[in-house]
Amino acid sequence: MKITTVANQKGGVGKTTLEIHLASYAANSGKRVLVVDLDEGDLSLFYGAADEGDTTEYLMSSQLFSDEHEGRQPRQVAPNIWLIxxxxxxxxxxxxxxxxxxxxKAGLERFADDFDLCMIDTPPNLQRRMVAALVASDSVVAPFNISPFTISRMPKLLRTIQTVQEEFNPALRFLGFMPNLVNSRSPDEIEILPGLREAYGEMMFAEQIIYRPCINKSQASGNPVWVKANGSSQRVAGREMKVACEAILSQVWAD
Ligand SMILES: Nc1ncnc2c1ncn2[C@@H]1O[C@H](COP(=O)(O)OP(=O)(O)OP(=O)(O)O)[C@@H](O)[C@H]1O
Ligand SMILES: [Mg+2]
Structure with missing residues (x-):
């Protein structure tokens, strides 16, 4: 099982959105995917509550940090996707x-043979939960939006990753920054990207995810953007998201 964290020490940059799409893309290609919500529930909200009448006591993410799980299991929330x-x-x-x-890391070890991929969603602040995710992971990917506040915090995330590599997890790979929420009608945003790519080199993906309201809308109804595509803008958004997911996941599988 490969473990990948989606992280950025900035809120609202698309961490949960990217995680939802990466999990769905991998699941659609036949991988068994475990998604772990270490944030305050956006990911859990997306997948919805257990069916009414289902009284199973499922594994919850706090229990991954203790040994009080008494054999509880993740809940299946979609074909090939299970949620903690x-x-x-x-x-x-x-x-x-x-x-x-x-x-x-210890709490996830027992799932090593059950899943191909584990994706961890993290909170935007550098606390124990985020460090724990980086300690447990093989790789980490960081979506970001083109705002001065986000851009100024990118070096901070790289320092965090470096510290975790030095102190806890030398095998952790930084897959790269993925531009998200890019406003294709803003000359400023489009002009900033080449400079960022030059500055970050291989640490930034060549792909980008454009800001498209249909992404937000389909998420609100519990679907990745490429499901039930309604109109050309959503089809384009779906294609862009797939290209971004493919670029990230091909690096996740590479060793
Ligand atoms: N490319 C996009 N186009 C349009 N809307 C987007 C896009 N990416 C993300 N969003 C929307 O932006 C909002 C913030 O995204 P998301 O919740 O994924 O960010 P986050 O980094 O997980 O935030 P937090 O740090 O609060 O957990 C959501 O409403 C989401 O649907
Ligand atoms: Mg989130």
Missing amino acids: EADVPLLDVDDMDLSVVHNL
Whole structure:
């Protein structure tokens, strides 16, 4: 099982959106995917609650940090996709001793033979949960939007990754920054990208995900953008998202 984290120390840049699409793309290509919500529930909300009448006690993400899971299992939420949902005690992880950052890796180990890919969604701040995700992962990908605030924090994320590599997980690979929410009608945004690509070189993907309201809309109805495409703009958005997912996942599978 490959473990990949979607991270950025900035909110609202599309971490959860990218995770949803990467998981769906991999699942559609026949991979068994485990998605882990280490944030405050956006990912869990996207997949929806368990069916009414389903009284199974599923594994919740705080339990990955303890050994109190009593054999609980993730919940299947789509063909080839299983979810470990965020719960309220997950927030307590950030107040625990630093050694807690090793627990997630240990907690995920028992799924190594059950899934091909585990995707972890993280909160935007550098706390125990995010460090734990990076400690447990083989690779990390970082969506970003073209705003001065986000761009100024990109070096901070690279420093975080470097620290985790040095102190905890030398095998962690940074797959790259993925431009998202790009406003194709803004000359400023389009002009900034080549300079960023030059500055970050191989640390930035050549692909980009354009801002398209249909992405937000389809997510609100529980679907990746390429499902039930309604009109040409959504078809284009679906194609762009697939190209971005393919670029990222081909690096996830590479060793
Ligand atoms: N390319 C896009 N086009 C249009 N809307 C987008 C795009 N990417 C993300 N969004 C929308 O932007 C909002 C923020 O995205 P998302 O929740 O994925 O960001 P996040 O980084 O996970 O945020 P947080 O840090 O709060 O968890 C969502 O409403 C999402 O649907
Ligand atoms: Mg999110």
